Amino acid sequence: xxxxxxxxxxxxxxxxxxxxxxxxxxxxxxxxxxxxxxxxxxxxxxxxxxxxxxxxxxxxxxxxxxxxxxxxxxxxxxxxxxxxxxxxxxxxxxxxxxxxxxxxxxxxxxxxxxxxxxxxxxxxxxxxxxxxxxxxxxxxxxxxxxxxxxxxxxxxxxxxxxxxxxxxxxxxxxxxxxxxxxxxxxxxxxxxxxxxxxxxxxxxxxxxxxxxxxxxxxxxxxxxxxxxxxxxxxxxxxxxxxxxxxxxxxxxxxxxxxxxxxxxxxxxxxxxxxxxxxxxxxxxxxxxxxxxxxxxxxxxxxxxxxxxxxxxxxxxxxxxxxxxxxxxxxxxxxxxxxxxxxxxxxxxxxxxxxxxxxxxxxxxxxxxxxxxxxxxxxxxxxxxxxxxxxxxxxxxxxxxxxxxxxxxxxxxxxxxxxxxxxxxxxxxxxxxxxxxxxxxxxxxxxxxxxxxxxxxxxxxxxxxxxxxxxxxxxxxxxxxxx
Amino acid sequence: xxxxxxxxxxxxxxxxxxxxxxxxxxxxxxxxxxxxxxxxxxxxxxxxxxxxxxxxxxxxxxxxxxxxxxxxxxxxxxxxxxxxxxxxxxxxxxxxxxxxxxxxxxxxxxxxxxxxxxxxxxxxxxxxxxxxxxxxxxxxxxxxxxxxxxxxxxxxxxxxxxxxxxxxxxxxxxxxxxxxxxxxxxxxxxxxxxxxxxxxxxxxxxxxxxxxxxxxxxxxxxxxxxxxxxxxxxxxxxxxxxxxxxxxxx
Numbered sequence: 001x002x003x004x005x006x007x008x009x010x011x012x013x014x015x016x017x018x019x020x021x022x023x024x025x026x027x028x029x030x031x032x033x034x035x036x037x038x039x040x041x042x043x044x045x046x047x048x049x050x051x052x053x054x055x056x057x058x059x060x061x062x063x064x065x066x067x068x069x070x071x072x073x074x075x076x077x078x079x080x081x082x083x084x085x086x087x088x089x090x091x092x093x094x095x096x097x098x099x100x101x102x103x104x105x106x107x108x109x110x111x112x113x114x115x116x117x118x119x120x121x122x123x124x125x126x127x128x129x130x131x132x133x134x135x136x137x138x139x140x141x142x143x144x145x146x147x148x149x150x151x152x153x154x155x156x157x158x159x160x161x162x163x164x165x166x167x168x169x170x171x172x173x174x175x176x177x178x179x180x181x182x183x184x185x186x187x188x189x190x191x192x193x194x195x196x197x198x199x200x201x202x203x204x205x206x207x208x209x210x211x212x213x214x215x216x217x218x219x220x221x222x223x224x225x226x227x228x229x230x231x232x233x234x235x236x237x238x239x240x241x242x243x244x245x246x247x248x249x250x251x252x253x254x255x256x257x258x259x260x261x262x263x264x265x266x267x268x269x270x271x272x273x274x275x276x277x278x279x280x281x282x283x284x285x286x287x288x289x290x291x292x293x294x295x296x297x298x299x300x301x302x303x304x305x306x307x308x309x310x311x312x313x314x315x316x317x318x319x320x321x322x323x324x325x326x327x328x329x330x331x332x333x334x335x336x337x338x339x340x341x342x343x344x345x346x347x348x349x350x351x352x353x354x355x356x357x358x359x360x361x362x363x364x365x366x367x368x369x370x371x372x373x374x375x376x377x378x379x380x381x382x383x384x385x386x387x388x389x390x391x392x393x394x395x396x397x398x399x400x401x402x403x404x405x406x407x408x409x410x411x412x413x414x415x416x417x418x419x420x421x422x423x424x425x426x427x428x429x430x431x432x433x434x435x436x437x438x439x440x441x442x443x444x445x446x447x448x449x450x451x452x453x454x455x456x457x458x459x460x461x462x463x464x465x466x467x468x469x470x471x472x473x474x475x476x477x478x479x480x481x482x
Numbered sequence: 483x484x485x486x487x488x489x490x491x492x493x494x495x496x497x498x499x500x501x502x503x504x505x506x507x508x509x510x511x512x513x514x515x516x517x518x519x520x521x522x523x524x525x526x527x528x529x530x531x532x533x534x535x536x537x538x539x540x541x542x543x544x545x546x547x548x549x550x551x552x553x554x555x556x557x558x559x560x561x562x563x564x565x566x567x568x569x570x571x572x573x574x575x576x577x578x579x580x581x582x583x584x585x586x587x588x589x590x591x592x593x594x595x596x597x598x599x600x601x602x603x604x605x606x607x608x609x610x611x612x613x614x615x616x617x618x619x620x621x622x623x624x625x626x627x628x629x630x631x632x633x634x635x636x637x638x639x640x641x642x643x644x645x646x647x648x649x650x651x652x653x654x655x656x657x658x659x660x661x662x663x664x665x666x667x668x669x670x671x672x673x674x675x676x677x678x679x680x681x682x683x684x685x686x687x688x689x690x691x692x693x694x695x696x697x698x699x700x701x702x703x704x705x706x707x708x709x710x711x712x713x714x715x716x717x718x719x720x721x722x723x724x725x726x727x728x729x730x731x732x
Contacts, residue, residue, distance in 0.1 A: 430570045433532050437566075438584035438640065439558035439591070448583070452574030452623065 016274055017475065019244030022109045022214050026133065028087040031217060033080050035059060038187055041086050045156050045190070048163060058176040058186030065180045071314055071343035072372045072404055076248065078285070083250060085188045087133040087215035102138045106130070110210065126206040126237075127152055131222055133215050134190035141205065150203050150234075151196040155223055158194035165196055169227055173256035173293045173320070181252040181314075182289040185221045189254070192222035197232035197263075206235050206462050211251075213242040213273070213284065219250040226256070228263035230296065235266040237465055240309070242274040246282045248311060253288045261296025261323065266304070268461050270469050273309035275476075278367065280339030283311025290317035294326035294352075302329040303346065304460040306469045308476040311340060316374065318347035321355035321383075328357040331457040333469075335476055336369025336401070345375035345406075350383040350416070359390040362454050365401035366477055372404040379416040386413065392422040395453050397446070397477075447474035483508050483679050484529075484549075484648055489540035491521075491528050498524045500704035501540070504681075506648065511680040513690055513715060516701035517723050522683045523567060525701070526652045529681075530564045531557050544648070558584075559591035561647030565637040565654050571625045577636070578620035581606070585643055609642040613669050630657035638669040648679045655689040667692030687719035700726055 029040060038059055042052040067078075089103060110130055127141035129152065136154030145152050151162060158166050176186040193209040213220045228234055242249065251273065257265050267290075276283025286309075292301040303317040319328025330346035348357035363371040371394065379386045394403035405422050427449050435445035451458065451470050458466050484506040491499040498521045506512055516522050528535050529542065531554035542549040549557060572580065586596040597605070610619065613635050625633050634654055641649055651670070655663055670693050674680070682693055690698070690712065698714040699706045700723070708714065708726050718726075 428570070429533065431572055433530075433554065434566065434570045434572070436554040437530050437558050437564050438580075438644070439555050439587040440583060441555055441587070444583065444587070448575050448580070449572060452572055455574035 016244055018241035018272065019274060021243040022105060024103065024105050024214070025090040026087050026215050027090050028084050028215055028218060031082050031084045033083070033085060033188070037085055041188060041190060044086065045159070047159060050167065051159060054171070054176070055187050058183050059188075061177045062180070062183035062187055065177070065183055067180050071374070072370070072406075073312055073314065073341050073343050075285070075312060078248075078250060080184075082217070084215070084218045085134075085221070086190055087218040088135040089132060089137065106132060106137050109212065109214075126208055129154060129193045129207075129209045131191055131193070131209060131211045131220075133213060133218060133220065136191045136193070145203070145205070148204060149198040149201055151194065152207050153194055155189075155192040155194050155225070158225075162194075162196070165227070166194070166225070169225060169256070169258055171256075173258060173291050174254050174289050179289060181287040182254050185223060185252050185254045185289070188219075189221045189223040192224045192253070193226075194224075195226040195234060195236065197228045197234045199229045200231045201229075202232070203234040206237060208237040208239065211238065211240040213249060213251065216245055216249075217247065219252065221251075222253050224253070224255040226265060226267070227258045228260060228265050230260045231262040232260070233264045235268070235462060237268040237270070237462060239270045239465075240273050242284055244274050244282065248276075248283060248285055250285045251287070251310075255288070255290040255317075257292035257301060259292060259294045259296070259299040259301050259326075262298045263296065264300040264302075265292065266302045267292070267317070268465065269303075269305040269307070270461075270465055270472065271305065271307045271309055271313070272472055272476075275309050275338055275340050276311040278338045280311065283340070284309065286310035286313045286315065288315040290315060291320065292318065292328070293320045294323050294328065294355075297323040297325055297352070299323050299326045300328075302331070302460070304331040304457065305333070305344075306457070306461070306472065307332070307334040307342060307344060308472050310342075313340075313342040313344050315344050316346055318349070319357060320349045320351065321357065322351045323355075324352040325354045326352055327355065330357075330359045330361070331460045332361045333364070333454045333457045333473070334362070334371055334373075335364040335366075335473060336371045337367040337476055339368050341370045343372045343374055345373045347376040348378070348388060350377075350379045350386040350388070352383065354385040355383055356387045357389075359388070359392075360456050361390075361392045362457055363392070363394045363403050364397070364450060364453070364473075364477075365394070365403050366397040368400045370402045370404070372406060374406040374408075376408040376410070377418055379411045379413050379418065381412045383413050384415055386416045388416075388418045390418075390420045392420075393453070394422075394424040395450065396424065396426050443474075443477075446477055450474070450477060483545055484681075485543045486529075487541045487543075489528070489542060490538045491524060492536045492538055493524075493534060497538070498704055499528070502701075502704070502706055504699065504706070506679045506681060508647075508679055509674075509676040510697065511674065511682060511693065511695045513682045513684065513695035513698045514701050515684060515687070515698060515715065515718060518685065520701045521704045522685075522701055523652055526564055526650045526681075526683055529557075529650060530554060530562060555587070559588045563641050563644055563646035563649045565634075565641055565649065565651045567653040567656060569625050569628075569633040569637055571623065571628075573623050573626050575624050576620070577622055577624050578606070580624045581640060581643055584640065588644060606643065609639055612642070612672060613639055614665055615639060631659065631662040634658055634666055635662065635669075638666050642669060642673060645673075647677065648681070649673070651680065651682045651684075653684060654682075655684055655686060663689070663692060687715045690715045702726070
């Protein structure tokens with residue numbers, strides 16, 4: 001008979017499903033970072049002068065900054081001069097004008113990843129922006145959305161077609177000098193998604209961006225900007241994968257959400273970057289700054305994330321609750337297996353009156369994974385009647401992994417109500433025995449127990465993706481426990 | 483169908499079962515009685531493959547196969563079911579989903595097609611009616627927040643759905659009031675037939691008023707010290723365990 005510890009030791013059998021490389025001719029600029037490289041990127045994208053200035057200012061600021069070291073992470077030093085900051089599939093006639101002109105190899109790649117880029121395909125209720133290395137290669141349902149006033153396009157297109165909107169909002173939530181990685185992103189970002197939902201419009205379909213890193217020795221630096229005008233609503237989802245490579249690749253993204261009076265944004269992430277192997281070789285460094293500003297009264301933002309990939313995850317999707325009665329939610333599942341490390345959580349900054357926030361974090365550690373929840377709840381002086389509820393649950397599998405919780409609570413207003421609950425548990429032998437006695441294999445039992453543990457978070461995902469996320473959780477733990 | 487021969491089992495070097503032999507044929511109901519700590523639950527755990535037990539000697543054959551060589555899930559799929567004394571909670575896992583996964587794991591193993599949602603529901607509703615369970619059971623997490631009686635009824639429901647060849651019941655009566663005991667027993671009795679074997683483990687004779695056994699075995703200090711017909715249970719009820727040779731104190 002095989003004991004649970006034996007199953008635990010057989011970690012190595014895990015396989016990453018999206019590890020293939022697309023063989024496509026790409027244009028990659030030589031590695032290295034300088035003002036000239038930034039000028040080159042900006043010129044390639046045919047950007048206005050103000051955009052270039054913005055980038056250069058960010059770069060000069062970045063040069064004065066140091067990498068953050070407060071997270072509970074072991075990071076090999078990153079040589080920023082060895083990374084190529086721009087890679088794009090070669091295309092004879094500039095960007096494709098319509099979906100029919102997109103390189104079939106790219107369409108095939110996304111098909112393989114389960115993301116059809118045809119508008120009549122299975123995910124008919126979802127519009128997709130596909131970002132391949134540094135550029136957006138296709139956006140579906142653009143016209144249909146434009147008919148109801150919704151702008152959904154690549155960041156590059158937004159800069160050309162709606163420069164006034166970009167100029168008004170870019171960098172207003174995450175300033176260029178916010179942190180080391182945000183400053184780097186501001187200097188070199190190449191593409192990303194742009195969404196604008198006008199007043200009173202409820203976006204008729206789910207919007208999603210699918211990020212794929214393909215080229216080697218490159219970093220991906222995308223920027224997402226979503227604006228929900230008064231009483232607007234949008235649900236947005238991002239997914240990420242990358243090939244298996246032996247070197248670490250840097251992904252430093254910035255996401256800014258602006259939520260006006262009475263508006264609501266639901267932002268979901270299913271992150272499955274290549275995690276590296278069982279010895280910690282390779283994998284993506286996922287260093288991301290995500291922040292939402294609830295500017296108007298009664299506005300609402302909800303972050304949901306399922307983080308199963310990446311060698312290192314460093315991200316804290318946050319909510320700045322400025323408007324009265326505004327609310328922020330953060331639902332997170334972070335899974336670390338192999339030698340993965342995650343330091344993730346949220347910041348809830350209560351500024352308006354009667355603002356509320358809700359945090360549900362589920363951390364799962366297996367293999368030699370290290371999983372930390374780090375969260376800040378700040379009730380400022382004027383935030384009369386603010387409320388927060390935080391729940392942090394950790395699930396440990398095996399005896400070589402770790403779970404850590406770092407909650408920070410700052411309360412400057414005596415009327416605040418702040419609650420924090422935390423639990424740490426293991427999959428019990430009793431549970432495993434019970435499931436197996438009913439005929440379930442050890443792996444199915446683990447997958448079922450883990451999905452049950454994450455249920456409160458998974459139910460927040462749009463339906464089409466909840467199923468994917470469930471499978472992903474099972475897959476990421478394959479071979480890890482018995 | 484089940485032959486246990488001179489089975490000796492230790493936990494952490496301490497011998498719990500000191501040579502048990504038991505022969506269960508299709509259609510028979512065997513009751514195993516005995517004082518606390520006599521090894522009753524250990525026997526059910528070893529037969530279903532729970533980890534942490536060392537079989538030091540003896541053998542167990544089930545339908546001609548070496549049972550001790552099989553993984554727990556393989557034993558289950560081959561038709562062995564244990565109704566747990568303390569069913570565990572699995573938070574967030576839907577009870578119906580769990581049951582369907584269990585039923586289909588077994589069907590696939592036995593070369594049958596998986597049940598579709600409709601057929602599964604039909605069969606499930608019928609069995610739930612028998613056990614007087616309402617629909618809310620299905621939507622809750624597996625045993626999550628169930629009362630003691632609800633957990634036991636859920637075990638019998640699973641047993642009815644999984645249609646085992648050999649059913650082991652571990653102290654199914656503990657924590658049940660008379661009404662619940664009646665309902666659970668009716669559930670078990672409805673499953674009795676010529677092919678199915680039962681091993682009913684209990685501390686008290688009370689359960690055997692409802693589930694009438696063909697054979698009664700008294701287990702004490704890791705050994706079967708007396709075997710007989712159903713009357714043995716009544717005798718035990720009257721005189722306690724103390725009169726049987728080999729039991730120091732009851």
